[in-house]
Amino acid sequence: MDRRQFMTRVAALGCSAAASPLVTPVALASAPWDTRLVVVILRGAMDGLDVFRPHGDPDFARLRKTLGQDSLDLTGFYGLHPALEPLLPLWHAGEFGAANAVSTPYRDKRSHFDGQDILEAGKPGLTGAENDGWLNRMMQSISGITGQTAFAIGRDQQLILTGAAPAARWSPEAALDLSPQAQSLLELVYSNDPLFATASAQAIEIAKSVEMAAEDDAADADMMMADPMMSGVRANAEHVQLAEFAAARLRDETRIASFSINGWDTHLRQEGGLKTALGRLSDTILTLRTGLGPVWEKTAVLCLTEFGRTAHENGTRGTDHGTGGAMIYAGGALNGGHVLGEWPGLAEADLYNRRDLMPTRDVRAYPAWVMHDVLGINRTTIELSIFPGLEMGRNPGIVG
Numbered sequence: 001m002d003r004r005q006f007m008t009r010v011a012a013l014g015c016s017a018a019a020s021p022l023v024t025p026v027a028l029a030s031a032p033w034d035t036r037l038v039v040v041i042l043r044g045a046m047d048g049l050d051v052f053r054p055h056g057d058p059d060f061a062r063l064r065k066t067l068g069q070d071s072l073d074l075t076g077f078y079g080l081h082p083a084l085e086p087l088l089p090l091w092h093a094g095e096f097g098a099a100n101a102v103s104t105p106y107r108d109k110r111s112h113f114d115g116q117d118i119l120e121a122g123k124p125g126l127t128g129a130e131n132d133g134w135l136n137r138m139m140q141s142i143s144g145i146t147g148q149t150a151f152a153i154g155r156d157q158q159l160i161l162t163g164a165a166p167a168a169r170w171s172p173e174a175a176l177d178l179s180p181q182a183q184s185l186l187e188l189v190y191s192n193d194p195l196f197a198t199a200s201a202q203a204i205e206i207a208k209s210v211e212m213a214a215e216d217d218a219a220d221a222d223m224m225m226a227d228p229m230m231s232g233v234r235a236n237a238e239h240v241q242l243a244e245f246a247a248a249r250l251r252d253e254t255r256i257a258s259f260s261i262n263g264w265d266t267h268l269r270q271e272g273g274l275k276t277a278l279g280r281l282s283d284t285i286l287t288l289r290t291g292l293g294p295v296w297e298k299t300a301v302l303c304l305t306e307f308g309r310t311a312h313e314n315g316t317r318g319t320d321h322g323t324g325g326a327m328i329y330a331g332g333a334l335n336g337g338h339v340l341g342e343w344p345g346l347a348e349a350d351l352y353n354r355r356d357l358m359p360t361r362d363v364r365a366y367p368a369w370v371m372h373d374v375l376g377i378n379r380t381t382i383e384l385s386i387f388p389g390l391e392m393g394r395n396p397g398i399v400g
Contacts, residue, residue, distance in 0.1 A: 025171040026242055027161040029135075031255035032144035035298050035333055035374050038246065038257045038288065039135060039160060039367070042281070042305040043116060044264030047319050048326025049311065049357060050274055052098045052339050053079040059346035063311045067270060067319075078339045083278035086232055087285060090330060094400065095296075096285070097336040099327045101344050102363035103307060105389070108353075110321035112265070115306030120160035122364060123388045134364075135258060136163030137386045138371060160258050167256075170245065227290045232283075239280045240287050247291025250299070264305060270318040285330050297332035300370050300399075308357055311346055324357030327366055333374055335400035340366075361393070368392045373399035 053068045054060050056077030060068065071079025074091065078100075090096035105124045106115050118124055122134025139145045145165050161167045234240060239261055246257040261284060263277040281303065289296050308325025324344070330336065344350050344358040352358045364387045371377040371386070373395070383390050 025158065025169055026246055026257060026259040027158050027167050027169050028246070028249050028254045029139060029161065029165070029167040029256040030146050030253045031139065031142065033255060033375055035300065036250045036255055036257070036292070036295060036331075037135075037370070037375070038250070038299065038301040038331070040281075040284065040301065040303040041116070041120065041158070041160065041258070041260040042264050042277075042303055042328075043260050043262045044112065044266075044277075044305070045115070045307050045309055045321055046264040046277070046305040046325060047266060047270065047274060047309040048098070048100060048305075048324075049309070050270065050319070051081050051084070051278065051328070052100055052326050053081065054100075054343065054346065055079045057343070057346050063346055064313050066317050067313050075339060077343075081274070081278055083275045084282055086229070086282045087330075089229065090285070090289065091337055094335065094337040095289070095332055096328075096330045097334070097338045097340065097398075098329065099340040099361070099363070099366050099396065099398070101324045101341050101357055101360040102327050102366070103324050103359035104363055106307060107323065110307065112306060112321075117159060119304055119306045119363075120158060122160075122386065131159065132163030133158070133160035134367075134386055135160045135256060136165050136167065138375075138377065139163075139165035139167070139256070141377060141381050141385055142375075158258055158260070161256075229286055230290055233286055234279075234283055237280070237283065239284050243284045243287035244291055247288050250292060251295055261303075266309070267314070267318040267320060268316045270313070273318075281328070289330070299331040300333045300374055301330040302367055302370065303328040303330075304363060304367075310355055311351055311357055312355065322356035323352045324359040325363075327363050329366070329398065333399070334370070335397055338397070340396050340398060361396070362390060364390050365392050366396060366398050369395055369398055 049060075049064070050068050052074075053071045054077060055068065055071050068079075070082055072082055072085060072088065073079050080088070080091075087096050104115070104118050106118045117131075120133050121131050122137070140163065242259045246259065250257055261277065261280050263273065263280065266273045285301065288299070288301060292299055304327055305325055307321065307323055309319035309322040311322070313319055342360040344360050346357070348354050350358055368382045368387055368390060369392060371382055372379060372392070377386070379392060383392060
């Protein structure tokens with residue numbers, strides 16, 4: 001492997017756009033506490049009304065002529081999309097729930113990229129290169145933060161963990177299989193090159209770490225698939241690899257993990273597209289639960305999306321970009337078995353701009369209260385530094 005081949009291969013590993021459905025990185029960080037925090041970004045704007053369905057609202061059937069007619073009842077008022085039926089045991093165990101009628105401060109323009117940036121930055125008014133993510137700012141507020149052993153492959157860096165605090169990165173398609181001869185060549189080629197010497201050394205460490213982790217994860221995957229709850233999970237799918245990798249690291253020194261699940265933009269024939277996306281989410285949560293083992297009891301999983309979708313289904317049996325939506329959560333550290341939040345109603349006068357579910361709470365309040373109640377971060381730090389401009393309000397009860 002010469003310098004040109006090496007650089008070509010590295011470039012190939014990093015040539016994905018921020019919202020690409022093909023390449024999804026995992027970002028990791030260790031921290032001086034025992035609870036694990038996993039943040040999953042649902043890219044594409046999940047239709048919360050079709051996931052946790054308010055079939056007790058008399059206007060729901062009027063707005064959704066074909067969507068949401070076969071719910072699994074949860075509370076009498078809310079029903080669950082059938083694609084999440086594998087998670088019902090977690091609901092009954094108090095390890096899976098949702099917060100409804102939530103949104104970021106983003107309004108009206110309905111751009112996926114802008115919405116995702118605001119969701120991951122945790123604040124409106126983005127400032128380009130000066131921006132960092134709210135998970136990274138959370139880490140900056142705590143002493144004793146260290147980065148996980150180097151996993152830094154791929155150009156597609158999630159904003160949510162970008163910033164001054166150290167965090168490692170890995171992507172499942174990354175495969176740097178360096179022989180001893182190739183390693184020696186790289187060290188020689190870059191020995192007098194200040195621009196690439198450090199990057200070369202990091203690449204060598206990444207290759208070693210990924211190879212060692214792959215051997216451990218293969219054994220873990222075989223063990224996990226023997227769990228009865230994993231019977232319907234699609235082994236070897238990329239989203240399952242992401243969850244397996246995150247679980248393996250979280251069982252060790254890692255305390256924070258973040259990654260994305262794509263495919264939530266359902267303008268056309270939503271029934272099929274949402275079923276597929278929810279299947280990936282179900283696989284992911286079950287893989288985390290099984291892979292974490294006893295650590296699951298100390299884990300909080302927050303699944304966030306950039307905005308909701310229109311209350312009316314459209315003419316192609318889909319939904320368009322909206323405002324209020326839902327946040328899904330899971331994990332033994334949280335208070336599941338509930339759909340949290342104040343329901344605004346679906347009558348036309350109750351809708352935002354007479355088209356969208358009206359947000360009744362800032363979605364940032366839920367991770368804020370998780371930080372406060374689980375990680376012990378004080379409210380002033382959260383409202384001023386981690387989520388600038390947020391008013392946390394009353395405790396929503398997301399932590400048991």
